[in-house]
Amino acid sequence: MATGTGTVSFQTVRETNLRTVLRTVRELAxxxxAAVAVATGLNKTTVSSLVTELMARGLVRETGETSQRRVGRPGVLLxxxxxxxxxxxxxxxVDYLSVVAVDLLHRELVHRHVPLDARSAGALDCAHRIADTLREVTEMSELRGRSVVGVSVAVPGLIDAPSGTVTRAPNLGWRDVPLRELLRARLADSVLSGATVLVDNDANLGAMAEYRFGPLAGLPDLVYVTGEVGIGAGVLTSGELLRxxxxxxGEIGHLxxxxxxxxxxxxxxxxLEALAGIGAILRTALPDLVADRPLSGKDVADLVEVAVERALSGQSTAVAALERAGTWLGRGVATLVNVVNPGAVVLGGYFVPMAPWLLPRCREAARAHSFAEEAGGCQVEPSDxxxxxxxxxxxxxxxxxxDAGDLPLPPPLPLP
Amino acid sequence: MATGTGTVSFQTVRETNLRTVLRTVRELAxxxxAAVAVATGLNKTTVSSLVTELMARGLVRETGETSQRRVGRPGVLLxxxxxxxxxxxxxxxVDYLSVVAVDLLHRELVHRHVPLDARSAGALDCAHRIADTLREVTEMSELRGRSVVGVSVAVPGLIDAPSGTVTRAPNLGWRDVPLRELLRARLADSVLSGATVLVDNDANLGAMAEYRFGPLAGLPDLVYVTGEVGIGAGVLTSGELLRxxxxxxGEIGHLxxxxxxxxxxxxxxxxLEALAGIGAILRTALPDLVADRPLSGKDVADLVEVAVERALSGQSTAVAALERAGTWLGRGVATLVNVVNPGAVVLGGYFVPMAPWLLPRCREAARAHSFAEEAGGCQVEPSDxxxxxxxxxxxxxxxxxxDAGDLPLPPPLPLP
Known part of the structure; x- marks a missing residue:
């Protein structure tokens, strides 16, 4: 039923239909x-034309097999x-770049973890390192012959998403860094010059990953908590990111x-992050190794490993530090329960190897400090x-x- | 475009169309x-039949006027x-019942404020008082000849909405009170026996009122904070209630x-509510009048008046108590900013007469304790x-x- 919202251009209708067919093939492939026509309500001629265009753009292909039908000509499968x-x-x-490249089926093509002392490098050098890493990834054999439709950059801080500016990222020492502009400038002569670049908060994007791929995937009221030097939360309510x-x-690190x-x-x-962030944990768990000043990014991963080894061997300072941090994390979870009542909180990053010591105290404190009984049913689990x-x-x-129409469709592939 | 979500029954289509016409008349009246037909995309015959049914159900009427048209027969206006x-x-x-009855245009027909010492009365007596008050309202001349389509009951506590049970309302002293069942039993022989009864949290419904009628109506990320003996928040994100x-x-009273x-x-x-709830404020503002024990519900309104009078006259104990409470409220607002980043927080209930002393400190503390600068742009305003x-x-x-289809349509009116 039309609701009088006005006319749409032919171009928009075709684009909408292209994406509808793309989503339908994703769902039914x-x-x-013919099956696409039935599912979408579009007529067969239109579907054929749309499929031809999606094939030209490298989004849909024929599998080479045919459907088994009792009558009529067998259909080529898409x-x-x-x-x-x-x-x-x-x-x-603070201490690394992480990069993944995926195909249209969300399958990982490339996965790199690059240690980096981001705070010492400064914003401009960091932006250059990010751009260079992106360029290197596009040159890897796994991406040969592919067009990159978009690049997303996650940053631990407050982001002005429309402009791609990092307003404030205290653990990186950044303030008002026009990250997207810096990347665009550095990538102007690369194959990424035309790609959409999105800058978003690391916890928000982590929450999207948990919602799609994590052990609690599909849970509509889910919070992802980053376990880095900083602590942030990506909050999903009814399956939507709460911005x-x-x-x-989601700035729970500063409760x-x-x-x-x-x-x-x-x-x-x-x-919370001064009590239970990774820097705070390492300072109390390893007083002999970590001085009372901002942690150098390049040591974080190694120190986490030492802290976990010591806790495993039962060293009491390390165990006490982790348990204490777990209790404070539980206080943070209780605040989330009292304000947004999530069905689950997933602890990510370096909290994962520390989970055996963090989780029991965290769950206990979450229950003790939530108004709703049993923390309103909130599970607390480590990310995988x-x-x-x-x-x-x-x-x-x-x-x-x-699929959703937030990104331009890629241009037609060059003819072979 | 059909998306293959299955068939719907004829009844459902007609009901959906009835509500579409109802919404359209609300919007365009x-x-x-003919105008309804154009706006909805339904054909004129269908619209006529739907309008006839809506008129029979007492939802739409002819105004008695006609539209001015250059050609053809003038249209009767709806x-x-x-x-x-x-x-x-x-x-x-804790200390009152508030009742309003409204017509289809949200215009107030009845408005009553009934002092009630709810805590002393106990849950069962309270439920009876609520039922009796509802019955009295239906018997008032303003409601004569009207059918009551639904009754909503707001309670300061955790609610299991599907069953209409109050799980926990500490300030009323209630736990697991099956309020809807109690009301249904007491109203079985009344004109309300068939009406839909909804039980919900007071802050959630307050937020809905602010979103529709308050000074910041239409702001999609809005929080309403109840200013009673208890403090609760109704949190709207993107115009939707965050449950x-x-x-x-929204249980910010227990941060x-x-x-x-x-x-x-x-x-x-x-x-928060032990620091800045109305009971806490009155105990510190009026140490000579309020003993250090739970406040009796019947005194609250009078004591609020005395506290405001003393603050107005500059009495330092009263002023300091209100300002201190304002600072704690600001800490609560900062937690909301850090977790949900609202565009505005509206302070309601007894906070309104106290606003001249609460607000400056509250705004200041909200700014000081929020991670985002200037409290992420969050306004703090009193409700009206x-x-x-x-x-x-x-x-x-x-x-x-x-309008939306959550409530059954009323039955056809009896023929005159």
């Missing part, structure tokens, strides 16, 4: 053109074309839980996406953007 | 049947029928802000809906339910 396009997700964090009025939602607590990178005291949750989530958002 | 149906919203709180996985979202703070009704220490925000919101939800 392998499937015939599937998504997993050979022609790719999307890239990259995360920059808030200015895009600043002030202890007025007498340690100083935080934001200048306040007793914030490792350090690549945000980059995988970013790549997934790009592929989904093709 | 006064309007002709409008919503504001004479035949009503919806009722009732709020029970969370178990319906327990533990001060580990050394006063004991709370929930058994913990230093919760007085003590009837939750009851008005509840009545509005019922009327909206008719």
């Amino acid at each position: 392998p499937c015939s053109r 599937a998504l074309d997993d050979r022609s396009v790719a999307a890239i997700g990259l995360e920059v964090n 808030g009025a200015g895009g600043f939602a 002030e839980l202890d007025p007498n607590g340690p100083e935080c990178s934001c200048g306040r005291r007793g914030c 996406l490792g350090m690549s949750a945000a980059s995988r989530g970013g790549a997934a958002v790009m592929i989904h953007g093709l | 006064p309007c002709s049947r 409008a919503l029928d504001d004479r035949s149906v009503a919806a009722i919203g009732l709020e029970v709180n 969370g996985a178990g319906g327990f979202a 533990e802000l001060d580990p050394n703070g006063p004991e709370c009704s929930c058994g913990r220490r230093g919760c 809906l007085g003590m009837s925000a939750a009851s008005r919101g509840g009545a509005a939800v019922m009327i909206h339910g008719l």
Whole structure:
């Protein structure tokens, strides 16, 4: 039924229909053109024309097999074309870059983890390293012959998404960094010059990855908590990312839980990340190895390994530090329960190897400090996406953007 | 375009179309049947039949005027029928019942505020008082000849909405009270026996009222904070109520802000409502009048008046108590900013007369304790809906339910 919302241009109708057919092939593949026509309500001639265009753009292919039908000519089967396009997700964090490239089926083509002392490098050098890493990935054999439809960059901080500017990322030491513009400039002469570049918060993209690929995939009220030097949350409610009025939602790292607590990178005291961020954990778990100053990014992964080894061997300082952090994390989870009542909170990043010591105390504190009984039914679980949750989530958002219409469709492939 | 989601019954299509026409008349009134046909894409014969049915059900009427057209027969104009149906919203709180009845245009027909010491009365007596009050309202001359399509009951506590059970309302002293069943039993022999009864959280319904009628109406990321003995929040994100996985979202009254703070009704220490709820404010503002025990519901309104009078006259204890509460409220707002980043927080209930002293400190603390600068752009404003925000919101939800299909349409009116 038309609701009087006005006319749409022919171009828009065709684009909408292209994406509808793309989604339908994703859902039903392998499937015939006739099956697509039935599922979409579009007539067969239109479907054939749309499929031809999707094939030319490298999004749909014929599988080479045919459907078994009792009557009539057998139908050629269609599937998504997993050979022609790719999307890239990259995360920059205090101590690493993580990059994944995926095909149209969300299958990983490339996965790189690059140690990087981002804070020491500074914003401009970091942007150059990100651009160079993206360029290197596009030159890898796994991406040969593919067009990259979009690049997503995850950053631990407040992001002005429309402009791609990092407003504030205290753990990187960034303020008002026009990241997208810097990347565009550095990539102007590369194959990525025309690709859509999205900058988003690392926790938001991690939440998208958990919602699609994690152990609790599909849970509509799910929170992903980043376990890095900083702590952030990506909050999904009813399956949608909660961004808030200015895009600043989920900054749970700066909940002030202890007025007498340690100083935080934001200048306040007793914030969750000053109590339970990876830097705070390492300082209390390894007082002999970590001085009382901002952690150098290049040491974080090694130090996490040492802390876990010591905890495994029962060393009491390490165990106590992890358990204490678990309790503070539970206080943070309780705040999430009281405000948004999630069905689950997934702990990611470096919290995963520390989970055996963090989780019991975290769950206990979450129950004790939530108003709703049993923390309102909220599960707390470790992620199984490792350090690549945000980059995988970013790549997934790009592929989904093709289906959903947020991203331009790729141009027709060059003729062979 | 059909998307293959299956068939719908003829009845459902007709019901859907009835509601579409109802919404269209609401939007365009006064309007002709022809205008409805154009706006909905339904053919004129169908529209005529649907309009006839909506008129028989007391939802649409002819205005008696006709449209001016250059050619053809003038069209009879339609409008919503504001004479035949009503919806009722009732709020029970620690010290009062608030009831409003509205017509199909959301216009107030009845508005009553009934002082009630709910805690002393106990759950069963309270339920009886609520039922009797509802019955009295239906017997008032303003509702004569109207059918009541639905009743909404707002309660300050955790609600299991599907069963209409109040799981926990510490300030009322309720736990697992099957309120809807109690009301149904008490109203079985009344004109309300067939009406839909919804039980919901007071803050959620207050937020709905602010979103429709308040000074910040239409703001999609808006939080309403109840200013009663308890403090709760109704959180709207992108115009939708954030309920969370178990319906327990928005319990900001039990954010533990001060580990050394006063004991709370929930058994913990230093919760926001133990620091800035109306009971806490009155105890610190009026130490000579209020003893250090749960406030008796029947005194609250009078004591609020005294506290405001003393603050107006500059009495330092009263002023300091209000300002201190404002600062804690600001800490609560900062938590909301860090987690959900609202565009505005509206303070309701008894916070409104106290706003001149609460607001400056509240805004200042919200800015100081939010991670995003300037509290992420969050305004903090007093409500202008007085003590009837939750009851008005509840009545509005019922009327909206008719338009949206959440509520059964009323039966045809008896023939005159």
